[in-house]
Amino acid sequence: MQSYQEMTKEELCKEKESLEAAYKEWQKRGLSLNMARGKPSEEQLDLTMPMMDVLNSSADLHSEDGTDCRNYGGMDGIPEAKRFMAGMMGVNPENVLVYGNASLNIMYDTVSRSMTHGVMGSTPWCKLDKVKFLCPVPGYDRHFKVTEFFGIEMINIPMTAEGPDMDLVEQYVSEDAAVKGIWCVPKYSNPQGISYSDEVVKRFAALKPAAEDFRIFWDNAYVVHHLYEDDQDEILDILSECEKAGNPDMVYEFCSTSKISFAGGGVAALAASKANLEFIKKQFTVQTIGYDKVNQLRHVRYFKDMDGVKKQMMKQAAIMRPKFEMVEKVLSEELGGLEIGSWINPKGGYFICFESLEGCAKSIVAKAKEAGVTLTGAGAPFPYGKDPKDSVIRIAPSFPTMEDLKMAAEIFVVCVKLASVEKLLETK
Template identity: 55%
Template structure:
């Protein structure tokens, strides 16, 4: 029976039953964390042999003869450029390789745009009421970064094939204060949606009023297929923009942080030659070169794109059962209730869950009280404020297979409890329909 069709007595009986189940989990003293998309220890172990790639007897020159122990090499060593270019379908000459964090590269580019301007344009710090487009639900760290730089953040609804392109095209054509958009185009965080070829083409053919408008194309999950035999295919945004006559409109990012070690991966930005020249002019003041030994270590361990594909297939064998278990429990516990929906991604690190409006924060709080931590409700929206209070990001990767079962089942119990409380408050103008039994 759907919850909306229940009588008051039926709701009271269901709430009583769920409270009993909730108390059973609460008494177990759970301490589980499904809040961030971190690789599990078993995934990290897959890269352990990388640590032996270099030792005191190793040849530490890159293939072009660069001594990786020394200064220099702002762009990164050739084999690391080829490796990361292969991950995203770019050419090595389109790529600069840095340290472990692509987020750092995004922040540095935003800083450059704010202080110096891009390709001779007005510095963004001088642009009054500057704005940035944010597909929602989306990645909280993206939103926080542009909030830090004083942008007004404009939510853009996500569809099954990508963000609302009609809305994006309309906004950027008529407002020159809109300077960019965040995109996670493959297995989007948190929905797992893959942008369709048509959406990619429409991005490439945008006609922004701002000549320095930029697409921040964070291709973080470019090789993170849960089903490697049927991978999602994403068109190359760099080629699409160049073919559309807008080669400078996009920065594309990737890294091996969730391929190897999150604290010791390598990252890259791919862009037009003009954009790369522009970045080199500024980044030469910030560094005399990245950690080339780590770049060499990664390149020798993975060797090429095929090596990364084989490595990520091993990741998939560890991750896929966790996602499938969460989805199976959601279906078992919530199908037919009419109170929730969720995505069933085929890659990436997250799935997106929507409660009835007004129930997400209460759901997360009930889970926290019982010892299971989820990303705070609202995090997937700019400023941490979900106007519907309905979206929750689920990150199954770090929990063990044994932990997934109680965490997912407790979550569904909390969704039901929060929904019943909301329905009681709406239909009976009181949350006291459940009396003293209501969980504080």
């Protein structure tokens, strides 16, 4: 295909006319398709339905230490659940607290506690003149919403093919004591699908913060979410790397089964140093009398161990992989060679990140909406919803059926072409 960049004004006008006709045909169909969020499909959720029968009326509802899971107690999680979640994160069970169903809730609590009560005896953030967070971009919009909610200043850190720009991270962390944290999705990052290299993880562990209460918020959301059985990314364990580097207290790691079992009905956990956990447990005694131990037991009895989780995730991959590959195929066939966009084909996670020509993302998302396809809002993968280049669009292939997804992808590429032609014509 001829590059749009090389077309004359007359050629672009002719292409625009053809694209507008195709776009109007899609509009006439009155479709309502959604690729806005990384929700599991009904088919994925159905995989875990047998878990609902694990704890029947005759089941023993006591944990291995004798705790009656129907009753109060065991605030930091039953032993087998701590071991199970530790296995997912690749950490020691003694470094794990098991919560309710959502890791986002743990992250919110962790920021909130730091605001009101500080970090392990440090000054509460709410009493400081300025609190800043580093935000690798593009990144997870819900992370940014949490820090924005608490009035924390957010600083963009560009992502590279190996993770965040560590030269910038090291500079900010070492020079500015107001920098208290950084958001990270280290494996199959949201939305690019990038996994942090060993060098990046080691540089994180070796940070020399100006602030004693600086913490790495390590959201390992996609730790087992591979698309391929024989081609998987692996990352170093940040907790052990921090300990080796003499920074054992510098990281909070988060994880959940929300996209493994049931979204909204999973189990979430926090991993951190013993000193961090002792400080956090002081809040536990006030905040809760105990999380859902019945659900913890249900998960452990159903999956049993990491082998059970791996088998489950390969079943999920068999559903997800064709969707990703189909979207990638449409993008490649329709946009390859036109020089109007780029994307990464991830090995795992829940998203495909598309980067359009500068100044086109909002137009593409709006055009898609008018043609019946809902995408994540342009700008969402950036703090304050502001994409400096207006170019990043997050595509979420998981929820629609293959039929709906194919139509959505075809509409998307028409919108990309049309918005790109309009942008190029502005300078001709």
